[in-house]
Amino acid sequence: MTIFNEKIDRLKTSSVKWELTKEIFGEADLWPMWVADMDFKPPQAVIDAIKNRVDHGxxxxxxxxxxxxxxxxxxxxxxxxxxxxxxxxxxxxxxxxxxxxxxxxxxxxxxxxxxxxxxxxxxxxxxxxxxxxxxxxxxxxxxxxxxxxxxxxxxxxxxxxxxxxxxxxxxxxxxxxxxxxxxxxxxxxxxxxxxxxxxxxxxxxxxxxxxxxxxxxxxxxxxxxxxxxxxxxxxxxxxxxxxxxxxxxxxxxxxxxxxxxxxxxxxxxxxxxxxxxxxxxxxGEAWLKELIDYLQENKEFVLNFLKEHLPEISCVKSEGTYLLWLDCRKLNVTDDELRQLLIEKGKLALEPGTKYGPGGEGFVRMNIACPREDVKEGLARLKRALE
Ligand SMILES: Cc1ncc(COP(=O)(O)O)c(C=O)c1O
Incomplete structure (x- = not known):
C-alpha cells in the first residue's frame, strides 16, 4: 500500500491550508484544496535528518x-x-x-x-x-x-x-x-x-x-x-x-x-x-517517483469524475505540478457566484482564478496533493456546490 493514502491530521499544527480558511475565505472548516502544499509527510530520510539534529540540541x-x-x-x-x-x-x-x-x-x-x-x-x-x-x-x-x-x-x-x-x-x-x-x-x-x-x-x-x-x-x-x-x-x-x-x-x-x-x-x-x-x-528520489505516480492517479481520478458528473467543467491540460486549473466558464455564473456556491453550498476552499490576474476569470485552481479519499471528498463537495 502506498504511504500517500495515509490521512494525517494537520489541525493544531498552525497549518495555513487547514486552519486559515476563516481568515482567507470567510468561513472556518472548509475542505481545503487551495494553498500549494501537500498533506503528505516528506521522505523518511528528511524526518530522520531533522530528528538527529534536534537530538543534538x-x-x-x-x-x-x-x-x-x-x-x-x-x-x-x-x-x-x-x-x-x-x-x-x-x-x-x-x-x-x-x-x-x-x-x-x-x-x-x-x-x-x-x-x-x-x-x-x-x-x-x-x-x-x-x-x-x-x-x-x-x-x-x-x-x-x-x-x-x-x-x-x-x-x-x-x-x-x-x-x-x-x-x-x-x-x-x-x-x-x-x-x-x-x-x-x-x-x-x-x-x-x-x-x-x-x-x-x-x-x-x-x-x-x-x-x-x-x-x-x-x-x-x-x-x-x-x-x-x-x-x-x-x-x-x-x-x-x-x-x-x-x-x-x-x-x-x-x-x-x-x-x-x-x-x-x-x-x-x-x-x-x-x-x-x-x-x-x-x-528523496525514490519517494518522489512514487509521489508523481500517485499524483498522476489523483489527476486521472479528477478528470474521470468531472467527465462523468460535471461535464461543464473542463481541466486545462496538466503536464506537471499538483495543481489543476479548472475551466468553469460554461457554468455561466459570475466569479462571485461561483465563490459563494463553493464556500456556502460545497464548504470547499479552491483558489479563485481571479487571483491570478487577467484571464483567470471563470477558473478555479484545485490542489490534488492529498490522499485519494480526500480528493474524493473534495469532488463530492464540488458536485454538491454546483447541483
Ligand atoms: C511559482 C511559485 N513560486 C513560488 C512559490 C512560493 O515559494 P516560497 O514558499 O518558497 O516563497 C510558489 C508557491 O506556491 C509558487 O507556486
Missing part, C-alpha cells in the same frame, strides 16, 4: 555546508541534466523573497517588469510592492492548453522591460514549457536585453511524457542572462522549512543579488531548512 548560528550545495548541484545534473557550479548558488528563505530581491537587484523604481497572466499572485504583488510597473503579455488558451503569443510577448519587450518573470513550469495551469518555447523566449529576451528570472519551484513534479528544461541550460548566452530559482519546498513538501536557492552564473549579476540579500540582512538558511534540503536532494 544546540541551535546556534549555522552556515550552509558544501554538502548541501553538493546535494542540490547533483540533483540538478541528474534530474534536469543541468551542470551548475556550487559557486553560482545563493540562498534565500523563500522563493517569493528571492523574487523580490531579484526585482530590487536588477531593476529600478518605475522600471517595467514583464509577466504572463494568469500567473502566481506574488509575481504581481512583488512587482507592485517594489514600485515597479507590471507589463502583462497574457497567455492564450488554445484547445485547453496555454500557449505564448510571441507577437504580444515581443511587443511587451519593446516597451523596455528590464526583467521577465517566467513561471516554469507554470502555476496555475501545470504547463511545462517546451525547448522550442523556451528558446524563443530566450531569443527575444536577449534581443531586447531583458533579464529572465525563471521561477522553477515546480520543476520536479512533471508527468509522464513531459520534461522540464531549465531555461538557463539552453545556451551559454542564456546562462549569463538568467536567474533561476529552485527549492525543495514543493517537491518534498517542506514549505514550512523555508529554504530556497538562486542559481546565477554571471558573476556581476550574482554580486548584485548578493548585495541585495546582504542589505536585507540575509546571511544563511534556517538550520532545519538546510538539513531538510540536503537530505531530500540526496535521498
Amino acid at each position: 544546540v541551535f546556534g548560528y549555522t552556515f550552509v555546508p558544501p554538502s548541501a550545495a553538493g546535494a542540490l548541484v547533483d540533483w540538478l545534473l541528474k534530474r534536469h541534466q543541468w551542470k551548475v557550479n556550487p559557486s553560482w548558488l545563493l540562498y534565500c528563505s523563500g522563493v517569493v523573497q528571492a523574487i523580490s530581491a531579484a526585482i530590487q537587484s536588477f531593476t529600478e523604481e518605475g522600471d517595467r517588469v514583464l509577466l504572463q497572466s494568469p500567473v502566481y499572485t506574488p509575481f504581481f504583488e512583488m512587482i507592485k510592492k517594489n514600485n515597479r510597473i507590471v507589463v502583462n503579455s497574457p497567455l492564450t488558451l488554445v484547445n485547453e492548453k496555454y500557449e505564448i503569443d510571441f507577437a504580444s510577448f515581443e511587443e511587451s519587450l519593446q516597451q523596455g522591460c528590464k526583467l521577465f518573470l517566467l513561471c516554469s513550469p507554470h502555476n496555475p495551469s501545470g504547463r511545462v514549457w517546451t525547448r522550442d518555447e523556451l528558446l524563443k523566449i530566450g531569443e527575444l529576451c536577449l534581443k531586447y536585453n531583458c533579464l529572465i528570472l525563471s521561477d522553477e519551484i515546480h520543476s520536479d513534479i512533471i508527468y509522464k511524457d513531459f520534461k522540464h528544461i531549465p531555461i538557463a541550460s539552453l545556451s551559454s548566452d542564456l546562462s549569463e542572462r538568467v536567474i533561476t530559482l529552485m527549492a525543495p519546498s514543493k517537491t518534498f513538501n517542506l514549505a514550512g522549512l523555508q529554504a530556497s536557492a538562486a542559481m546565477i552564473k554571471n558573476e556581476g549579476l550574482r554580486n548584485q543579488f548578493h548585495e541585495t540579500l546582504s542589505r536585507q540582512g540575509v546571511f544563511s538558511l534556517n538550520t532545519f531548512g538546510m538539513i531538510g534540503m540536503e537530505a531530500a536532494y540526496k535521498e
